[in-house]
Amino acid sequence: xxxxxxxxxxxxxxxxxxxxxxxxxxxxxxxxxxxxxxxxxxxxxxxxxxxxxxxxxxxxxxxxxxxxxxxxxxxxxxxxxxxxxxxxxxxxxxxxxxxxxxxxxxxxxxxxxxxxxxxxxxxxxxxxxxxxxxxxxxxxxxxxxxxxxxxxxxxxxxxxxxxxxxxxxxxxxxxxxxxxxxxxxxxxxxxxxxxxxxxxxxxxxxxxxxxxxxxxxxxxxxxxxxxxxxxxxxxxxxxxxxxxxxxxxx
Amino acid sequence: xxxxxxxxxxxxxxxxxxxxxxxxxxxxxxxxxxxxxxxxxxxxxxxxxxxxxxxxxxxxxxxxxxxxxxxxxxxxxxxxxxxxxxxxxxxxxxxxxxxxxxxxxxxxxxxxxxxxxxxxxxxxxxxxxxxxxxxxxxxxxxxxxxxxxxxxxxxxxxxxxxxxxxxxxxxxxxxxxxxxxxxxxxxxxxxxxxxxxxxxxxxxxxxxxxxxxxxxxxxxxxxxxxxxxxxxxxxxxxxxxxxxxxxxxx
Numbered sequence: 001x002x003x004x005x006x007x008x009x010x011x012x013x014x015x016x017x018x019x020x021x022x023x024x025x026x027x028x029x030x031x032x033x034x035x036x037x038x039x040x041x042x043x044x045x046x047x048x049x050x051x052x053x054x055x056x057x058x059x060x061x062x063x064x065x066x067x068x069x070x071x072x073x074x075x076x077x078x079x080x081x082x083x084x085x086x087x088x089x090x091x092x093x094x095x096x097x098x099x100x101x102x103x104x105x106x107x108x109x110x111x112x113x114x115x116x117x118x119x120x121x122x123x124x125x126x127x128x129x130x131x132x133x134x135x136x137x138x139x140x141x142x143x144x145x146x147x148x149x150x151x152x153x154x155x156x157x158x159x160x161x162x163x164x165x166x167x168x169x170x171x172x173x174x175x176x177x178x179x180x181x182x183x184x185x186x187x188x189x190x191x192x193x194x195x196x197x198x199x200x201x202x203x204x205x206x207x208x209x210x211x212x213x214x215x216x217x218x219x220x221x222x223x224x225x226x227x228x229x230x231x232x233x234x235x236x237x238x239x240x241x242x243x244x245x246x247x248x249x250x
Numbered sequence: 251x252x253x254x255x256x257x258x259x260x261x262x263x264x265x266x267x268x269x270x271x272x273x274x275x276x277x278x279x280x281x282x283x284x285x286x287x288x289x290x291x292x293x294x295x296x297x298x299x300x301x302x303x304x305x306x307x308x309x310x311x312x313x314x315x316x317x318x319x320x321x322x323x324x325x326x327x328x329x330x331x332x333x334x335x336x337x338x339x340x341x342x343x344x345x346x347x348x349x350x351x352x353x354x355x356x357x358x359x360x361x362x363x364x365x366x367x368x369x370x371x372x373x374x375x376x377x378x379x380x381x382x383x384x385x386x387x388x389x390x391x392x393x394x395x396x397x398x399x400x401x402x403x404x405x406x407x408x409x410x411x412x413x414x415x416x417x418x419x420x421x422x423x424x425x426x427x428x429x430x431x432x433x434x435x436x437x438x439x440x441x442x443x444x445x446x447x448x449x450x451x452x453x454x455x456x457x458x459x460x461x462x463x464x465x466x467x468x469x470x471x472x473x474x475x476x477x478x479x480x481x482x483x484x485x486x487x488x489x490x491x492x493x494x495x496x497x498x499x500x
Binding site: 071073129137138139141142145146151153154155157159160177178179180 | 321323379387388389391392395396401403404405407409410427428429430
């Protein structure tokens, strides 16, 4: 089997890996647009919103000048303002009061899990500790878990470690609070940048294939057994759970 | 009804409030004693162990000299050494190798919930966010939750805020990460000192009566409605859940 021997805790990236942010936010935008008689490429809106967030967190992770780790809600809200001020979306923006924008901003708290996420996590929880390790803030992760029925043992947010992934202190903070050594923890993510940062610190790595989550320049990610760089590649959490259960019995 | 209107999150003290540390540790000690043919007042041993821990954390909470917030496991282990070195327990200590002491120290990870704890928390989780707010370290709280089936939405440990209760930064750290104001959070504890510290910062308070948890000088704790100082007094989490469910329907 793939080498996850000795792993006692799984640390999950959440956006894209556990929840389908793109599908969820796109459909909330489309519904709101329909309500106001506005049409547009809602998928592109969602991607721009997400991209603004990624740029912000990346800047903070690199500890660039003036990069205070803010609350992700506040960050999302600021990016939303910027998008609604563009020529492309101004007509939509004019329909939305401040209250409506606040409500829309909470779309990020109502993300749907990928179909395998909740059942997969329940199965994985029988095998090991399951934790989030997300750049989302704690409250966001808590709301998401309650909404999508994600039975985390513990919610780690980059916010607790005052930075953002891929800054090492985020990964090492989680490992420390679990009272484990890095090789006893595996990072689970649909993004290779996240797994590379974890592997550089000695954590094990599980890559989950999720449609549309990687930028086009990332090619096929393969396991070490297949000549690649990660420990395990799976298509779902249920597949990962089956793999860990076999480990337990062997 | 008692005034918990607007409360969106419950923060639970864990030792004594959720889990019966005294019964659990006493029975592990008694079993180990029996194995080695040693008899003694195991309840007193457990209380001395717990007292050493409380004295240590209190010193750190007051930020006294040299009071680095250590890992609770390490703290428990040090106190165990001290107890086993006393005349009263030396004969027991002589039976225990370093490995046996390490194993015994983990008794604090195998604490049983009070009978109402797990069903009460499942019921409460339908009404509000449920979080730990404990001086125990994260890993200890995670193990305890897995062992006693405690479905926390989020595990807050004083360790994350680099102090111990009743230091204000522990309570305010949890409130901040939940993105709430203090009056939207209620502290739930079987110890009045904990609730007094929370109330002084504007949090609401729920006192849970648990046998043997208060020092003898603490008299009867009463609710404000009964002329006392806390918002609510209950005998179990299931009683608290029924109370919050009525709030939801009124």
